[in-house]
Amino acid sequence: MQSLRERQKQRRRERIYRSAIQLFKELGFQQTTAAEIAKASHVSRGTFFNYYPYKEAVLLDYGKELLDRIWQESKAELEAGAPPLEVLYRFWERLAEASEHEIGRELLSHLAHELVNPDPERARAAYEALPLGERLAEILKPLKAAGKLRTDLSLERMANSIADTYLLAVLRWAGHTPHRSLKEELFKFLAIVLEGVLAR
Structure with missing residues (x-):
């Protein structure tokens, strides 16, 4: 059984992932910044890099x-x-x-x-x-x-x-x-x- 904290982390990663893919397709990969992904997924820029180093x-x-x-x-x-x-x-x-x-x-x-x-x-x-x-x-x-x-x-x-x-x-x-x-x-x-x- 996953703990509540683990489930929250999993949901946050999924939200970041889905937001990033949507932005890549809408804006283009090069044009999409980590800050934009973070904003779209309601996390800080630092949190984005905690889940995805690049x-x-x-x-x-x-x-x-x-x-x-x-x-x-x-x-x-x-x-x-x-x-x-x-x-x-x-x-x-x-x-x-x-x-x-x-x-x-x-x-x-x-x-x-x-x-x-x-x-x-x-x-x-x-x-x-x-x-x-x-x-x-x-x-x-x-x-x-x-x-x-x-x-x-x-x-x-x-x-x-x-x-x-x-x-x-x-x-x-x-x-x-x-x-x-x-x-x-x-x-x-x-x-x-x-x-x-x-x-x-």
Whole structure:
């Protein structure tokens, strides 16, 4: 059972989080200040930083929430006996749609940059919040067990290679090819990587 104090802290964090995401979408990430987030969530600026040490940390919670939702759908499909490759394609499609339409180009760009942040502490926090490689490994695991993946590469290496294509596609799309569909770009990258990991 949570104490009253713990529940209050949880509700305060949720209020800060929801206010921040709403402001990011309305005003833009760069234009939104910590002071504005604090005002919208009825806390002090210092309290905001007690919960989130930097603005991008709010985006990590947002990305985690979406990834968790997508993973739960895919996990249910795996447990129901759906073919893993089909689950992978549907997982990838949901990820593309959430990235493009729910997160959006600007927020996605900042979120992706956290994964390559030159500050190792922040990069590690991003990878821990967004365990895309681990989720992909869970989907690929039955294929590995069935001998349908290469045997000279670890499951972790193959899953992380697919996860890295997501990051590369997102950064390229957000910065250089905004006129293209992120979903189409992601599936092109996935096709290339699967050529390299499926057993022949």
